[in-house]
Amino acid sequence: MKFYIYIIFLSLVFVGCSKKQDEPDDLAQIVARGELRAVTLESATSYYMIGDNEMGFDFALAQNLADQLDVELKVVIASSLNELKQMLRDGKADFAAYKVPATRSVREEFLSTNVEVMSNLVLVQAKNRKPITNVMQLIDKDVYVQRHSQYLTRLKHLNDEIGGGINIKYLSDTLTIEEIMYEVARNKIPFTVADNDVAELGKKYIKNLHIGMPISISLPKAWIVRRNAPDLDSAINRWYSDIEKSKYLRFMTQRYLNRSNYFNNFNMFVLKGNISPYDSLFKANASIAGLDWRLLAAVAYNESRFNPNTVSPNGAMGIMQLMHRTGKRYGLNDSTFFEPADNIKAGARLIASLGKQFAAVKDSAERIKYVLAAYNAGHGHIVDAMNLAKKYKDNPNIWSDNVEKYLLLKSKAKYYNDPVVKLGYFRANHTVKFVKGVVATYEKYKTQKP
Template identity: 40%
Template sequence: MKQVWLLILACICMMACRQQPQSEEAANYDLPQIKDSGVLVVLTLNSSTSYFDYRGEPMGFQYELAEQFAHSLGVKLKVKVVRNAPELIHKLLAGEGDLIAYNLPITKGFKDSVDFCGEDIITHQVLVQRNGNKVKPLKNVTELIGKEVYVKPGKYLDRLINLDKELGGGILIHAIENDSITTEDLIMQVSNGDIDYAVCDNDLAKLNKTYYPNLNIDLAISFDQRASWAVRKTSPLLAAAATQWHEENMTSPAYQASSKRYFEISKRMPHGSILSTKDGKISHFDKLFKKYAKEIGWDWRLLASVAYTESNFDTTAVSWAGAKGLMQLMPRTARAMGVPAGKEHNAEESIKAAVKYIGATARSFSKIEDVEERNKFVLAAYNAGIGHVIDAMALAEKYGKNKYVWDNNVADYILLKSNEEYFKDPVCKNGYFRGVETFNFVKEVIGRSEVYKKKIKS
């Protein structure tokens, strides 16, 4: 398997080396020309650590760094998402982008094609396990002998096979061939206790630990791999600017805030108990929920359930992604729905804007005649953004499911939006998405609203 992987990598590198800029203009396009144009075009990949759409807004660590770099140059940022690393190289050399804003492995083959620049990232593979196991977390790779480890085919499986040989055998390796299961799914299974061990890169592990705090990701199982941004060899001034910017800004507030947003801040909103149901109250905002729910024909207890799930009825809440207030509206959505600047944490403004957004979203799903069914799609879009739900509907239709039914149909494909086979499907227009959060959101909001209806009079 290792030999096959190395052969594939060599072929990729050779392909990249053969690609040449297709025009003299591309070959001579460097920092001065970028500044003259007023636009920096970056190439990247869809993933949880680089670039993705969240509730209609661009997100991702590499995206935010590229945006900060473009700002430092005094130009606007334009993002082009491509399918894989070889395509990054191909489109860069063809002049379709100025800079690869992605942690591209620094290999000899790639170095022959491009100049690496920016921050020199050191990555390695780690064992994903649980803290608080009945058995203490492993601290040495030799302890893997006799343990069951689950991995996806590719570099993780290759490394585990080599490690097993280095140890003289004994690791019980499970290669998960099922295309509907991703490495992030395996990480979730470790957190849930369904399996004990998985393997992934340390940056992906750090990001997932913000969702699952019971994970232990301290044990490295591979050598370090260097990675960085890249430009054409004919863009030395851009390369120098990117490297200088990284060196000077790694300790800046903006850079540190982006790093914490993706790799440190918990993605879980803490939840406490609701007010006593003895007096028929769910929250301090029940009158507002009743007032505005009428505008969209919703039961007010469903709207209250959204607020609880989003913010735990905390008007001061700010999520990792920057959503604010009682109803956790993203900044762009809040502005579009008329929330005055500085009023994002005002309960009534937040509810009023959320209801306006829900009403507009519901119109996008007007073909779903059943109101309760339509509400599930609206809730999914509230959590994920309309684009990802539309993608899941398109996938459901393509694979013979009912695109107008949520449970066991579209819901199955929102879960698959984190899988490359599905989010790179031509019917998907919005790329990678971590659908498990939306799947759980719809289930929790609906379930909690039913509890409210049983305990609280309308």
Template identity: 35%
Template sequence: MGKISTLIILVLLFCFTGCFTQKQGAEEEVSIPLVQRDLNEIKAEGLVRVVTNYNSTNYFVYKGKPMGYQLELLQEFANYTGLKLDISVNNDLSTNFSDLRSGKVDIIASNLAAFLNRQEGIAFTEPHSYSRQVLVQRKYSLDKEKGSKDGNRPLIRNQLDLAGKTVYVQKESAYVKRLRNLSQEIGDSINIVEIADYEVEQLIGLVASGEIEYTVCDENLARVNLNYYPNLDVETPISFPQKMSWAVRSNSYDLLSVINNWLIGFKKTARYTRIYQKYFLNKRSMHLVDEGFHSIKGGQVSDYDNIIKEESRKFDWDWRLIASIIYQESRFLPSAESWAGARGLMQLMPETANYFGVSNVENPRENIRAGVEFLRWLDERLKNRVPDPQERIKFVLASYNVGIGHVFDAMKLAEKYGKDPQKWEDNVDYYLLHKSEPKYYNDPVVKYGYCRGEEPYHYVTEILERYDHYKNVMQ
């Protein structure tokens, strides 16, 4: 018996099949104290903590690039407010609501159906989009060519025919509330089974594979998933159009106001229209849907994942960090060459390639091996100066990009001007960024002179941000 089937059987053993028995979870969450954390506290930290859900439209990685409807909205909001994003991923709505109340996160950035009788301590923002709920069912089995008769089963088109049927939905989602109301409307029971550990798209996958018969989904997401599962039917609506919103704490009045004002204006822009069309209206090609480089389907960042993992393991580096560096350097193109003569996946300069014994700089394994060895070489030379390994990664990355001499200069400048030479952000990074100014590159403590510091400054930030995304979605 498969793991998924076992899970479903266990759920059924502990869940009464009547449609009014699935209320306990929301009531348990109400007792969590509501933390006092609003826009002033968030601005003081300079960081807004956000949780979103990992699926093929909201947040994923494709060919090494973090993507998603919610991710792009969040990036636009961060640009608007000047705040940094701390994005985490959790598909369990119960945990998300708890974390929101306790202050672990400030925003639940997802497709939450806004309703009046909301949970205690939760406030919904202006809608970022609209959708209606639809029933997800099979038109035929995936193994229909093997003689399955599943295709002869009539599809549900009348909501009355849901009487007595078992529908699996995400715990504490708006789908639960809608199905309960629908049960009242049709005057008959619908067996609602709430699953805590499965996100909406995972339940859609179970319907497609025949593990379960029915689930409910927002129509825009359901239609995207038809590209993955052509054996599904999503033509039966079970609700009117609904507002899709984010959620914040009900006492975060200023944060709610800023989000609402931004959304009202941003939804009128061509930029918003392009983002929405990109993820919900444009037909996904089968090439993308079946692509191994989609984190949902194939789980690959690149063609070179196995090599990256093997070489990273030799020096106990996280392969996802190396992958983020390679994406930044070459977009995983082994023949890439920079204007300065750096070549290959990790953009090795000729002298670096020679030093680490590279005979063919375009050979992926040789290039990656040498790049990782060079990173280790830099790490060893910075170890005594920057003892904290997490902090040292930033110095290593900057050195990989611009040379360790310029980083040493920036550290000396930081120390001279009363900053911490062992801290990167708002300390050493400032002096590397401004090392193109005569005041700094002519300073007596500077040995290596002028440096265009803007590139390594952004290089470190972009690699680490992408690395965080990789950690969110890649094992």
């Protein structure tokens, strides 16, 4: 209650005072205009999009903060940490919903909030490469880091500490650490440096990644605000103190930061002679989707393993794994999301809608791959990949080695910053795997059930 009284009081103060032209926005001004502007970076831990849905741990917390302040959240994406800090300086954002390393220069210029984690820097290399266990083994080795980053600063200090010899190679600041770790895992570059928490999460979805020795002590990373916005800093700290031990924060931490294969605890249950316990429902709704019922069943199997009660780490619900907003658009309400009959019907309606949206892909066998990809990733990301295929003179109406290729390339800055791309960064490995999985499952079902 004190938190809300504090906000209302500051709002009244603002209404009673005239704002100078060059006065920076603090909490009262934010509440009065009804909009909280968060600047962040696209990353697996902070912010990304799945379909039309904004996701990410820092994004979810920022949205909760905005809800508590009773204002709208506006997210601004910076291309690098330097740009993020500059946006704060220029007043284009109110705070950074991204955990910025608390270096001396950051502490001097900004206020670090209590939304923080402790993390040390680690060496990252491919699992199939002989591990580095001693800093002296880095002599004559190439280590790649972003040009303007805390990783470079620490690597230079380490190089001085051992008397030199590390070959420091520079990468663009616009590359995400996830992109760089992918290059390491593919053996395109030998070594990089990352925050331990980011590297640990990356290891869960990037194969052939090894987290090596620490190269720094543990230091804080935190959301930051401008020094001339102390009331916003105080409000963030009060809000975070309220949620720090809450079920909400534990749930979001589990959802975004402790992800594992959330199907592991659900064993597929198949009745003898059937594909699933819900065959009659798939058959009843196949005509809505315009699909063989076994293909509709294959979608459900790959989405939920036929578990009608599952909720994914991204918030998708039920046997067909529909996001809340999407499910409501296709007929679900809060009481029917976990009802197999209703969830399957809504999934079939979504598939039918996607089929119409990709009508330009004339070959039905090709079109279904677009539909499956859009079902998993959202229509917009697939259109982006089609636009890239067309621009680079590949075939936008062929999936394999064409649109599929450009969907995967949307995790690279060159492609997600291309003018023909509307939805920006996307990590497509899961979507590509999903399409292949559904097609393979369908082929299997065709041989065992007419």
